[in-house]
Amino acid sequence: MRPIVIALLCASCASAAVYAGVAAAKEGNECIVAAGSVAPDFGMPHVARAIAKKKLDIAVIGSASSELTGPAGTNIAYPTWLEETLRSLLPGVTVKVTTYARPRETASEMEAKLARIISESKPALVVWQTGTADAIRGVDPEDFRVALDDGVDKLRASDADVVFMNMQYSPRTEAMLAVTAYADAMRIVALKREAVLFDRFTIMRRWNESGVFDLYGATRTTNIAERVHDCLGRLLADVVVAGAKLAPVVSRGTE
Amino acid sequence: MSLPKPGDRDLRLDLFRGLALWLIFLDHIPSNIVNWVTIRNYGFSDATEIFVFISGYTAAFVYGRAMREHGTVIAGARILKRAWQVYVAHIFLFAIYTAEISYVAHSFENPLYHEEMGIFDFLQQPDITLAQAMLLKFKPANMDVLPLYIVLLAGFPPMLWLLLRLPATALGLSVLLYVLTLRFDWNIPAYPNGNWVFNPFAWQMLFVFGAWCALGGAKRLSAVILSPITAGLAALFLAFAFFVVLTWYIPGLDAFVPRWLEDWMYPIDKTNLGMLRFLHFLSLAVLTVRVVPRDWPGLRSRWLRPAIVCGQHSLEIFCLGVFLSFAAHFAMVEINQGIGMQIAMSLLGIVIMIATAALISWYKGIEGRSPRSRPGPPGATLVGGGV
Numbered sequence: 001m002r003p004i005v006i007a008l009l010c011a012s013c014a015s016a017a018v019y020a021g022v023a024a025a026k027e028g029n030e031c032i033v034a035a036g037s038v039a040p041d042f043g044m045p046h047v048a049r050a051i052a053k054k055k056l057d058i059a060v061i062g063s064a065s066s067e068l069t070g071p072a073g074t075n076i077a078y079p080t081w082l083e084e085t086l087r088s089l090l091p092g093v094t095v096k097v098t099t100y101a102r103p104r105e106t107a108s109e110m111e112a113k114l115a116r117i118i119s120e121s122k123p124a125l126v127v128w129q130t131g132t133a134d135a136i137r138g139v140d141p142e143d144f145r146v147a148l149d150d151g152v153d154k155l156r157a158s159d160a161d162v163v164f165m166n167m168q169y170s171p172r173t174e175a176m177l178a179v180t181a182y183a184d185a186m187r188i189v190a191l192k193r194e195a196v197l198f199d200r201f202t203i204m205r206r207w208n209e210s211g212v213f214d215l216y217g218a219t220r221t222t223n224i225a226e227r228v229h230d231c232l233g234r235l236l237a238d239v240v241v242a243g244a245k246l247a248p249v250v251s252r253g254t255e
Numbered sequence: 256m257s258l259p260k261p262g263d264r265d266l267r268l269d270l271f272r273g274l275a276l277w278l279i280f281l282d283h284i285p286s287n288i289v290n291w292v293t294i295r296n297y298g299f300s301d302a303t304e305i306f307v308f309i310s311g312y313t314a315a316f317v318y319g320r321a322m323r324e325h326g327t328v329i330a331g332a333r334i335l336k337r338a339w340q341v342y343v344a345h346i347f348l349f350a351i352y353t354a355e356i357s358y359v360a361h362s363f364e365n366p367l368y369h370e371e372m373g374i375f376d377f378l379q380q381p382d383i384t385l386a387q388a389m390l391l392k393f394k395p396a397n398m399d400v401l402p403l404y405i406v407l408l409a410g411f412p413p414m415l416w417l418l419l420r421l422p423a424t425a426l427g428l429s430v431l432l433y434v435l436t437l438r439f440d441w442n443i444p445a446y447p448n449g450n451w452v453f454n455p456f457a458w459q460m461l462f463v464f465g466a467w468c469a470l471g472g473a474k475r476l477s478a479v480i481l482s483p484i485t486a487g488l489a490a491l492f493l494a495f496a497f498f499v500v501l502t503w504y505i506p507g508l509d510a511f512v513p514r515w516l517e518d519w520m521y522p523i524d525k526t527n528l529g530m531l532r533f534l535h536f537l538s539l540a541v542l543t544v545r546v547v548p549r550d551w552p553g554l555r556s557r558w559l560r561p562a563i564v565c566g567q568h569s570l571e572i573f574c575l576g577v578f579l580s581f582a583a584h585f586a587m588v589e590i591n592q593g594i595g596m597q598i599a600m601s602l603l604g605i606v607i608m609i610a611t612a613a614l615i616s617w618y619k620g621i622e623g624r625s626p627r628s629r630p631g632p633p634g635a636t637l638v639g640g641g642v
Contacts (some may be wrong), residue, residue, distance in 0.1 A: 064370035104373065136373040140449040142522055170371045171592065172363050174285040175584035176356050177374050178332035178396035181525075184503075191502075191509055192517065205286065209592065216588050218363050 003058045011042040030212050031231035038203065038235045040196040044161040049245055050124035051093055058097045058240075059077075059121050060131030060161075061110050065168050068222065068229050069145035075099075076226045081233025082240075089241050098123075101228065108147035111154070118158045125240065126155050127198070129165040131182040141181035148189040162195040163239065169204035171216045196243055198236055204228070259534040264316075266554040266563055272309045273612075275333075276576055277605050278302035283580035284587075285395045288594050289601035294539075297522055298496040302534035303400065305474055307458055310404065311465025311568075318415055319470055331412035338408035344574045345401040349388050352395050353378075355581055383446075392446040397577060399452040404445075406455040407462045414463060418470055426472070429463035432456060448484055450526070457527040461536070486545055489538035496535050531603030564612040571615055572608050 050056045058080045060066055068077035083097035098121045100113070107130045116124075128151065134144045137145070155162050166186050169178050183201060190197035208215040213228055278293045279302045295301035314334070360375040377384040377393070387393035391402040417425040431514035435441065436457050442450035468476075480487055499520070502508045525530045553559060565572045583600040590596065 054287075064373075068366065103370065133373070136371075138377075138445060138448045140526070142524070142526070145522060146588050168368065168371065170368050171286070171588050172359055173371045173374055174370065174588075175283075175581055176352075176396055177357070177371060186520070188503060192521075215365075215367070216592075217365070219365050226363065228367055231269045 004163045007189075026209070030207075030227065031234055038198070038239050039192070040239050040243040040246060042194045042196055042243070044125060044163075044196065044240065044243035045247040046124045046159050046161045047240060048244040048247040051090060054098060055094045056090065056124045056125070057121055057123045058082070058086075058095070058127060059117050059123040060097060060099045060101065060127045060129065061114070061117065062099070062101045062127075062165070063105050063133045064101070064103040065132060066099060066129045066165075068225055069105075070222050070226060074104065076222065076229060077101075078229040078233035078236060079127075080228045082236050083233075085234045085237035086240060089237055096121075101129075104133050104137070106137060106139050106147075107144050107151070108139070109133070111147045111151040112155045114151055118154070118160065122158075123160050125161045125163065127165055129200075131167040131179060131186060134175075135167070135177050135179045135182050141185055144182055145185040145189060148186065149193070152189065152193045152195055161243070162193075163236070163243075164190050164195060164200050165198045165236075166201050169208060171202045171208060196239060198239055200232065203232070203235065207231075239252065256599060259407045265549055267543075267549060267551075268309050268313055269563040269566035270547075270554060270559055271305055271543070271566070272313075273562035273564070273572075275305040275309070276565050276569060276572050276608065277562070278578035279306065279573070280580055280604055280608065281601055282521060283577065283633065284583045284597075284601065284604075286587075286592070286597075287583075288597045296500070298493060298530070299535040300532045301455070303525075304461060304532060305530075306400070307403070307407075307461045307520075308465040308536065308540070309566075311407075311462035312469040313407075314411060314462075315410070315415060315418065315466030315469040319412070319419060319466075322415060322419060327412070327416055330415070334408055334415070336413050338405050341401055341408065341570060344570060345391070345398070345405065346389065347615045348398060348401070348574055348577055349395070351578055352398065352433055352581065355585065356395075363455075377447075387446040390446075392444065394445065394452070397580065400573070403453040403455055405457055407459055410455075410459065411466075415466065418463070422467055422470060422472060426463060429460050433528070442526070450472070452526055454527050461528060461533065480541055480544055485541055489541040491535060493542070496531070496538075501640040518593055556583040559610040562614075564616055565608055568612045568615045572612050575608055575611055576604070577622050579613065581606060 003225075047056065050154055060082075066077055066079060068075070070076040077099070079097045080098045083095055086093075086095040087095075102109075110128070110130060114126075117126075130148075131144075134141075152162055164186050166183050170177070179201075187197055187199075189195070204213075204215060207213045207228070213224055215224075215228075217224075279312070281289050282293050282295065282302065284290070290296070293302065318330050318334050321333060321558055356375065357378060360378055361373075391405065394402055414425060417428070433456070436454065441456045442454045443456075445451055449481060464472075473480070499512065510637055520531065523531050525532065547553075554563070583604055586600060587596055
C-alpha cells in the first residue's frame with residue numbers, strides 16, 4: 001500500500017468506524033482487524049433492488065485465488081463463505097453465488113466472457129477478482145486498465161453492480177511480483193467509475209502485520225488458507241450489505 | 256560552442272543522482288513504511304526521471320568532451336564499452352535474482368498462494384527464460400531501468416555527434432521520435448507478454464534533453480529557468496499534481512476534478528514518459544535549480560558528502576541498491592516484518608550504499624583514477640557517472 005494511503009485513511013476513519021462497529025459485532029475474532037478497511041466507498045443500487053425483490057444473484061469472476069479446494073474435495077474458497085454469510089445476514093432473501101474462476105486468466109480474457117456470464121446468471125452483483133495473473137504474465141498495465149473500464153461498461157449496461165477484488169498480499173513473493181501498477185489501475189478505475197474496491201491486499205497485509213494469520217509460513221495443509229478465505233468471504237458479505245444500504249444516498253451516476 | 260571545463264563538475268548532479276539512487280532503493284522494498292518520503296507519493300514523476308535526466312547530462316558532459324578531444328570514433332567506442340558494462344551488470348543482477356527466486360520456490364509452499372506461485376513457472380523452462388533474459392526481453396520485477404539505460408547508451412553516439420554540431424536539430428529529432436512513438440505505439444516487445452516497462456523510444460527524450468542541457472542548452476535557457484514567472488508556474492503545477500494525487504486516495508475528492516480534465520489527463524503514462532510526468536519533473540528541476548545554485552556552499556559540506564559519493568559511482572550503487580532491496584525484503588520475510596525492521600533495513604541499506612561508494616572512491620584513489628587527481632581524459636569515475 002502506498003504510504004500516503006495510511007495518512008489519508010484517518011480521513012475516512014469516521015465513515016469506516018460505522019462499518020467497523022457493525023463488522024466487529026458479527027465477525028469471529030480473527031477477521032476484525034481488517035474491518036476498518038472494508039467500508040464500501042460507493043453504494044450498490046442493483047444489489048439493494050435485488051434484496052428488496054428477495055432474490056440476490058452474485059457472480060464471482062476470477063483466477064486461481066478465487067478457488068480453493070479442501071482435503072475433502074469441497075470448495076472452501078471465499079465465494080462459498082460469501083454465500084453462506086449473506087444468507088444469514090439477509091434472512092428471507094434467496095442468495096446464490098456462482099463462481100467463474102479459471103487459473104491464469106487475465107482481466108481482458110475475463111472481460112471477453114462477461115457477456116456470456118451476464119446472460120447465464122443475470123447477476124445483480126459481479127465480484128471481479130483480478131490483477132495477479134496480469135502481473136505474472138506481464139500484461140501492459142494500460143491494457144489491463146482498459147479491460148477493467150470496458151468491463152464496468154458492460155456490467156453497468158446489464159444492471160449489475162461491480163466489486164473489484166485486488167490481489168492477495170503475498171509476503172514471500174512480494175519483491176518478485178510487481179503488482180503496484182495493477183493495484184493502482186484497479187483503485188483508479190474503481191474511484192473514477194464509482195465501483196467498490198474490496199482491498200484484499202491491504203486486508204491481508206494487516207492480518208499479517210497484526211499476527212492474526214502467519215502468511216509467510218510454509219505449509220502443505222489448507223488450514224490457514226481456509227481461515228483466510230472464510231474471513232474474506234464474511235468481510236465481503238459485510239461490504240455487500242453495507243453497499244446496498246448506502247445505495248439510496250450515494251447512487252449518483254450509477255442509475 | 257563552449258563545453259564545460261573539466262574542473263567544473265557540477266556537484267548538484269552527483270548530489271541529486273545520489274538521492275535518486277536512495278529513493279529507488281527505498282521504492283524497491285515492498286511494504287516499506289520508509290517509502291513515505293519518496294517523491295512518487297506527492298506528484299506524477301518519480302526518481303526514475305531524475306536518474307535518466309542526470310544520466311543524459313553526465314553522459315554528454317563526459318563523452319562530449321571526449322568526442323571533441325579524441326574524435327567521434329574513440330568517444331563512440333567508449334560509450335559502447337560503457338553500454339556493455341551496464342549489460343554485464345544487468346546480467347549479474349539477474350543471476351542474483353534467479354538465485355533468490357529459486358530458493359523461495361523450493362522452500363515455500365502454501366495452498367493459499369497457489370496462484371502467486373505462477374511467477375516460478377519460468378524456472379521450469381530455463382532454456383527459453385535465460386535466452387530471453389540475455390536478449391533483455393525477460394526482465395524480472397524492478398529490473399527495468401538498466402535495460403533502458405543500455406539502449407539509450409547504445410543509441411547515443413550518433414545523437415551526441417549531432418548534438419555537438421546542430422544541438423537544436425538533435426533535440427528536435429528526439430522530440431519527433433517521442434511524438435511518433437506515442438502516435439504509432441512503438442515499443443520493444445518483452446517476454447512473455449507485453450512491452451518494455453520503460454519504453455526507450457519515449458524515455459530517450461529525457462535523456463537527450465539532459466544531454467542538450469549539458470552541452471550549453473541550460474545556459475541558453477537560463478533566462479527562462481531563473482525567471483520568477485517560470486518558478487511561479489512550476490510551483491503551481493507541483494501544487495496541482497499534489498492535489499490530483501490526493502484524489503487517487505480520497506474518495507469524494509475526485510468530484511473536484513472536472514470530467515474534461517480527467518479525460519485529458521488519464522492515464523498518466525509511465526511506460527511512455529507521459530507529458531504530465533515530464534512537466535512534473537521539469538517543475539521540480541526548475542525549483543531545485545533556484546533553491547540550490549551551482550555554487551551553493553552546502554554542496555561542499557560533509558553532510559551532503561554521502562549522497563554525492565553515491566551519485567559519483569552510480570552504476571555500482573544502482574546495482575547494489577537493487578540487490579539490497581532484494582536482500583532487505585528477504586530479511587524482512589525471514590526475520591521480522593515490523594515497522595522497526597523496515598526502518599532499520601532502509602537505513603542499513605543506505606549506509607551500505609554510502610560505505611561501498613566510499614570504498615570505490617578509495618580504490619580509484621589508490622589506482623590514481625580519482626576525479627580529483629586526474630581531471631584530464633575521462634577517468635572511470637566520470638565515465639562511470641553514466642547511470
